Amino acid sequence: MTHKVGLYIHVPFCLSKCPYCDFYSVRYSREEAERYADALIRNIKHYEREFDSVYFGGGTPILLHEHIAEILKAADITEDAEITVEANPCLAIPEFLDDLRRAGVNRMSFGVQSMNADELLFLGRRHSMKQAENAVRNSHDAGFENISADMMIGLPGQTEDKIKHTAEAIAELGVTHISAYILKIEENTPFAQSRPELPDDDRTADLYLYTAELLEKLGFMQYEISNFAKPGYECKHNLKYWRCEEYLGVGPAAHSYFDGKRFCVAQNINAFMNHQNEVITDDAPGGWDEYAMLKFRLTEGITYEEAKRFGKRDEFIRKAEKLPRSLVNITDRGVNLTKEGFIVSNSVISELVF
């Protein structure tokens, strides 16, 4: 069976850089964006596969709103494909959203991050809480029903109350999906310089567990370590990553898993404009380690059948049984991590694999 492939399109333009972000991005200019869209189209035309999910990530992909339609036209996309565009809430104005909607985009993902003014200030976000509200309302008005919002856990001095305020406010806007990430200080970011004082591990773990339970109470069921959705609204594209399904990435710093190889494109927009240079990061992927590492991120976990495919069934059961039940669920079907297991998943997975 040739299953359908996901398409990731990296849009490395930002109006400004957030102090926690280490994704590849450059300053936006109209001319540059136009040339970039052309380069994307040239590359996408090469692919002779049918895509059932497309994800515009960034950067700030909505800055490319005028070009999204042509880009999508270049690809062979199924009727029911999930097509997502990430956006900063302050750019979610009706004109832009209409462009996206007309181009066939059916899912918006907003970097809301927080609904507390002090936290937004700390994160250096350009938008206000009001703008976040407008972004979702405008999206609804433009005809979007599937909308995701990001929120952040583990900010300095963050309390359960603040999280509650953000989560409830976002839920109230009528989104269908919430990604709740723990803030991590990345090297080569302004935060790595200023070293803000984050809650310690115990506190962060408490906040994470609180958030996960709260979101479920609000109707967003956890399906991955950091992702929660109303039933049926799990992000199809991202699920491909965790289920070890194929995806192709276009644009500098975009990663692919395709045709038995993992590869990525060099982080250089100018080089990309001339030619998409792909560097193989793994020429023999698809091993048990990798599968376990990705699949255990999902609440669905790994079934005994799946483990058997790798010849790891017995070993996997034996190792799982040694772990505390607070961290793993062992069922008739297979094994999955609990919420407490997720927050120490690096260790749990390493126990299950090595």
Next chain:
Amino acid sequence: MSDKSYLDEIRNFCIIAHIDHGKSTLADRILEQTSTVAQRDMEEQLLDNMELERERGITIKARAVRLNYKSDDGNTYVFNLIDTPGHVDFNYEVSRSLNACEGAILIVDASQGIEAQTLANTYLAIEQDLEVVPVINKIDLPSAHPDEVKTEIEDVIGIPAEDAPLISAKMGINIKEVMERIVTDIPAPKGDPDAPLKALIFDSYYDSYKGVIVYVRVKEGSLKVGDRIKMMATGAEFQTVEVGYMGATNLVPADELRAGEVGYIAASIKSIGDTKVGDTVTKCDAPADEPLAGYRSVNPMVFSGVYPADGSKYGDLRDALEKLRLNDASLTFEPETSIALGFGFRCGFLGLLHMEIIQERLEREYNLDLITTAPSVVYKIDKMNGETITIDNPMNFPDPSEIKQAYEPMVEAHVYAPSDYVGNIMELCQQRRGVFKDMKYLDKTRVDLHYDLPLNEIVYDFFDALKSRTRGYASYDYEFKGFVPSKLVKLDILLNGDVVDALSFIVFADSAYPRARKITERLKEHIPRQMFEVPVQAAVGGKIIARETIKAMRKDVLAKCYGGDITRKKKLLEKQKEGKKRMRQLGTVEVPQEAFMAVLKLDDDA
């Protein structure tokens, strides 16, 4: 040339010095000045040819070199310089190499004065009737105070030092004067080349082509190639294949070795155990009536379990230990099994430095990753059933109900330090159950503190503790004294309820409680949080006397796995795999190797 005159032109001597006082540098200068070594072959610390020796600036093995020196008196002399180890652990080897000489050059640092080890070795030399020639080194240093050091030598050692050469081995100042003093002050050897052979073994090493090479000082008689020889203590017999002298960079074969000379013997000897330092070599057909005095077999004082970090390297560890033993007869080992650590070896060492050196050589020269257990000394136990046993491994400690009386080894220790630190040193010795004997002033500002100390109190970290309390100024030396009755208990460590045999150790009963508290604290610091709560307990005879808790790990997650980029996550997984290799699974708990060493360093102020 008559037989008499060949003896007149030989000088056999060694150099006594504290670490860093310049022994190897002076030896290098002497080699240069006698043109024994071509300039192109000259490298620093020529006699210390083990990498570890050069790095630590110490001599581990005795070595010897033969030099020709044309003196101002017009004669050419044969100098046999015998390099001796400087450390207390190798005390016996030192005494044997001193025995091969008629004189000793005593180097004293012009800014530091006499140190404990120097003094101990100088006394050994004087006891053996060696002519001691004091030399004051490092006079080029601004902090040099040679006159005070001269007085110190006279007051403390009791030998004249007024006209001691003032030299700088580093700068090459006054080396010639030292050479002349060797000629004029150190007596020529005595001995009758026609008497039955008596040759003292002062070192040996294994050569993969020639077998064991034995370094000897011929005291009486002579030896030729083809002679059958016998080791008087071990009884082993061999046919001599080659004799000769020690050149600076290679062995120089000769026709024979005669009384008074220093040289080597090769006799296709397979085992270094047959050529014990201190033994006497004689001829089978005309044996000496009795061996030279002073031979004793050296017994290990300190024991520890040595395990490969990676269990599959057990065979490699055994091979490495066997190779090391080829050159180090004082190293003992036998297989040992630990529930916690798997298969390894119980190794016996002469002392702590010896232990550290062996461990370091295993890791470096044989590329092994090791886990070593807390060093233990040898205890004696009278059991209720009338039996007396010796124990060097806590795993074999009998049940308290079987013990009638336990004994522990005591040492006589001398600590040399500036008098300002007397209070600190006494406090430390007191804490370590020391019994104060007396205190002497070496000069106006320096003292010699004399204590009896239980060996088990100094094997852990005594020297570190001493240095930290005296800002590095103290030196110390000890000698085994004997066994004394003691109250001993075995302290067990439990992780998550399971006894970890490799962490058990024997301790003085009254120290058990504070020691238990510290060890549990240390383990808590060094064992990373696990996925579940881990109690760390210490117990004596099944009774828990201390407890700490390692809280469960709370957060270890890569929250974001973005845009299908899994490289970072993969790297992390690889790192975890590597990290896991460095951990030991003790029951349900993963313990990093560092934790085993950390529990040994218990000194609060260190």
